[in-house]
Amino acid sequence: MDFLDYAFMQRALLAAVLVGITAPAVGIYLVQRRQALMGDGIGHVAMTGVGLGFLLSWSPVWMATTVSVLGAVLMELIRWYGRTRGDIALAMLFYGGMAGGVMFINLAPTGSNANLTSYLFGSLSTVSESDVTAICVLAAFVVLVTVGLRRQLFAVSQDEEFARVTGLPVRALNLLTAVTAAVTVTVAMRVVGLLLVSALMVVPVAAAQQLSRSFAATFAIAVAIGVGVTTGGTVTSYYQDVPPGATIVLLTIGAFLVLTALAAPLARRRARAAAAAQPAGDPAECAIPASRAGGDGVGV
Numbered sequence: 001m002d003f004l005d006y007a008f009m010q011r012a013l014l015a016a017v018l019v020g021i022t023a024p025a026v027g028i029y030l031v032q033r034r035q036a037l038m039g040d041g042i043g044h045v046a047m048t049g050v051g052l053g054f055l056l057s058w059s060p061v062w063m064a065t066t067v068s069v070l071g072a073v074l075m076e077l078i079r080w081y082g083r084t085r086g087d088i089a090l091a092m093l094f095y096g097g098m099a100g101g102v103m104f105i106n107l108a109p110t111g112s113n114a115n116l117t118s119y120l121f122g123s124l125s126t127v128s129e130s131d132v133t134a135i136c137v138l139a140a141f142v143v144l145v146t147v148g149l150r151r152q153l154f155a156v157s158q159d160e161e162f163a164r165v166t167g168l169p170v171r172a173l174n175l176l177t178a179v180t181a182a183v184t185v186t187v188a189m190r191v192v193g194l195l196l197v198s199a200l201m202v203v204p205v206a207a208a209q210q211l212s213r214s215f216a217a218t219f220a221i222a223v224a225i226g227v228g229v230t231t232g233g234t235v236t237s238y239y240q241d242v243p244p245g246a247t248i249v250l251l252t253i254g255a256f257l258v259l260t261a262l263a264a265p266l267a268r269r270r271a272r273a274a275a276a277a278q279p280a281g282d283p284a285e286c287a288i289p290a291s292r293a294g295g296d297g298v299g300v
Contacts, residue, residue, distance in 0.1 A: 003238050011132045012124040012191065012244075016234040018139040019188040019200065020227035024208075025146040026184045027201030028219055029177055031209075032157035038075070038178070039198035042185045044094040045071030046194055047101025049186075050119050054108035060119070061134040061186055068182035071097060076178040080171070121193035122245035124237060131190050138187045145180045153177060154215055191230065193245035199252060200226060207256040210263035225255050 003009045023039075030038050049067030053060030071093065078089045105116050118126045146153070155163040156173045164170045181201075188197040208221035233248030240247075 008125050011127045012234050015127050015135050015191050016230040018135055019191045020230035021223055022139050022142040022184045022187050023200040024204040024222035024226040026181050027205045029153050029157045031205045036202045039201045041094045042068050042072055042182050043194035043197055045097035046185050048097045051101040051104025055104045065186040069179050072178035072182035076175055120195050121243050122191050124244050127190050135187050138183050142180055142184050192248050196245045196249045199249045203252045203256050207259045210259045
């Protein structure tokens with residue numbers, strides 16, 4: 001535990017825990033909405049914010065948050081109104097965001113390729129006290145939204161038309177989800193990096209779905225996996241001198257593979273138990289198929 005003697009590791013671990021909580025908390029809604037790669041797109045846009053932060057001598061984290069939120073809102077508007085040309089508009093937004101970040105950071109008097117790499121792939125030693133303060137504030141917002149509005153966000157993620165019929169403000173909730181995803185990207189970029197943050201949003205949720213179909217259990221398991229891999233990757237990065245972002249993502253994929261292997265015999269055991277519990281007089285065609293019972297997403 002000697003790594004706790006260093007202030008930069010204390011800051012990095014705190015940031016890692018917050019990232020491990022927030023990324024899966026937002027990711028569970030993105031997976032339900034089939035927007036698993038949204039975090040990757042926002043990460044590209046956030047690069048412009050990082051570059052502007054260096055160019056204007058402002059906090060890169062707060063500037064990236066501002067630009068990411070604007071980009072996420074624009075992405076949601078394109079999704080609503082873009083129709084056949086929407087994919088082209090999104091591609092230009094993503095690539096333009098990355099190109100703008102590279103250009104601005106090289107024009108900045110204090111910017112360099114080393115600064116760029118630390119934001120793209122994460123860096124433990126560069127997490128400052130101001131970064132930790134910003135991460136704590138942004139993470140609190142993400143947790144407040146994803147937990148406090150979980151029922152409404154889940155309803156919209158599952159079926160927008162049904163949510164609209166029930167009176168929910170679907171467009172406002174969609175925008176809120178996009179903004180929360182943007183905030184999460186900037187929370188995670190100092191630890192896991194902008195290019196890899198999407199994996200931390202999606203893979204823990206996919207791993208949790210191997211064990212549970214209920215929303216509450218999937219949410220809890222995904223967050224537990226997220227905290228486990230971010231802290232484990234951070235500590236491994238310190239002792240082995242390897243990139244933290246890559247280490248965290250590889251641990252996340254490893255957790256997914258392990259849980260997938262464990263889930264197969266568990267599913268067979270549940271199927272046998274369900275078959276044994278079915279009354280002998282019920283014909284087989286009356287049983288609800290597993291694909292219909294569980295659905296493609298997470299059940300309530």
